[in-house]
Amino acid sequence: MRCTCRIKGRKTTRASLKDFDFNNVKMDTLNSTLKADVPKDECSTQSDEDGCQILGEHETHVLEDSEADLDLHKHYAGCTKNPGHEQFIPVDKFTIQHLPKDHRDEDLVQLIKNTAGLTVRMEVRVTSSHRPKYWPNKTRPYPFHKVKTTNLRLGSGIIWNVHMVQDETAACWCKQCQQSNSPKHVWWEFYVDTATHVVFDDEEAKHTSLKLFYDSKGSPEVTIDTVRVDKVDIEYDVCMLKGVTCNRRLGRKLVHIGKDFSESWQKVCDKFKPSRDVKKLVYIVSHPHGCPKQVSIGHWEEKYVTKDKDGNDLYQFTYTTCTCPGSSGANVQCVGYSVDWPDLVHGGCLRSGLNYSGNCKAF
Structure with missing residues (x-):
């Protein structure tokens, strides 16, 4: 069944989150307090074929022509969605004490750190002429439709x-090797998942770069500037890019982090699967306002399950985990869920104050 989910009621402020100490409060208490403050979704059936999709406001950060990285911190300081960013934790300062007491687990800490290691800032310099006017089967305008400017757009993604x-x-297909008379014959390929509204097609991918390991203002500049579209799903708002590097040190480092991620992810899934629908913990690592990456911790509020054309379950979540412009496309980790993990990406925010993901398979 196809559902259109709309949030009705007054806008919820973030005060209910600011007033809580995540280190000491029980998640059940937090859940009940927030539920009293957040209007419920209302769904109306539209057709028998498609799945449920919640749509709110995207959280891509757009820079003006004259702005540079230094100006991003002005947006961070002047943020109206999360004043003070009290629920964001700089990734280099994250510790086990930032987790709720019943989730203070070393494997989970390691998983979050590995997620941070693979999280990238998406930098998109061109807007495709093929972006649709509306979201599929919706009347809501699609982000950046017919935008003529080349202003830099910033989002998040995960390798x-x-x-x-x-x-x-054969030869490495990075831009440097394509222009070289002696291209490398050893290279590293990888995938990057983000939201389709961040990178729409190859026209945009050709002008997209990834900023890696941007953990603090003083982080070394590490950039990959060669990606192409592998798969795109406009309706479910997931874009899979394929990237390349022939930098041996970088390639080996990413392989190492990826291996550590897989090991810690499996341990965490096995450990927290029995309590996943009770504790409902959700964490996100993203680049709010394009600034150094931050960890945010919250819980999921509603889970929407529908079917794809092959009959597989597709999950979409709403959650309290804090996000800001620049967080679009970030990986959403619902602890204990064995989803096709890179495919669950941050989609945007709702008028209720909740945030929401795209759709992906889960089990």
Whole structure:
């Protein structure tokens, strides 16, 4: 069944989150307090074929032509959605004490740190002429439709499935090797998941770069500037890019982080699966306002389950986990859920004050 989910009622402020100490309050208490403050979703059936999709406001951060990285911190300081950003934790300061007491687990801490290691800032410099006027089967305008400017757009994404390629008969396809008379024959390929409203198609991907390991203002500049679209799903708002680097040190580092991520992720899924629908913990690592990456901790509020064309369950979540402009496309981790993990990405925010994901498979 196809549902259109709308939030009705007064706008909820973030005060209910600011007033809580996540280190000491029980999640059940937090859940009940927030539920009293958040209007419920109302769904109306539209058709028998498509799945439920919640749509709110995207959280891509758009820079003016004259702005530079230094100006991003002005937006961060003047943020109206999360004044003070009290529920964001700088990734280099995150510790086990930031987790709720019943989730203070070393494997979970390691998983969050590995998620941070693979999280990238998406930098998009061109807007595709093929962006639709509306979301599929909706009357809500699609982000950046017919935008003529080349203002830099910033979002978040996550790298996964990093692997080395060695082929003496082929060459690395990064931009540097494409222009070189002696291209490398050993390179590393990987995937990046983000939201489709962040990177829409190859026209935009050709002008997209990734900023890696941007953990603090003084972080070394590490950029990958060659990605292309592998898969795009406009309706479910998931874009899978394929990227490449022939930097041996970088490639090996990403392989190492990816391996550590897989190991810690499996341990956490096994450990917290029995309590996933009770504790409902959700964490996100993103680049709010394009600034150094931050960890945010919250819980999911509603889970919407529908079917894709092959009969597989598709999950979409709303959650209290804090996000800001620049968080669009960030990986959403619902602890204990064995989703196709890179595919659950942050979609935007609702008038109720909740945030929401795209759709993906889960089990």
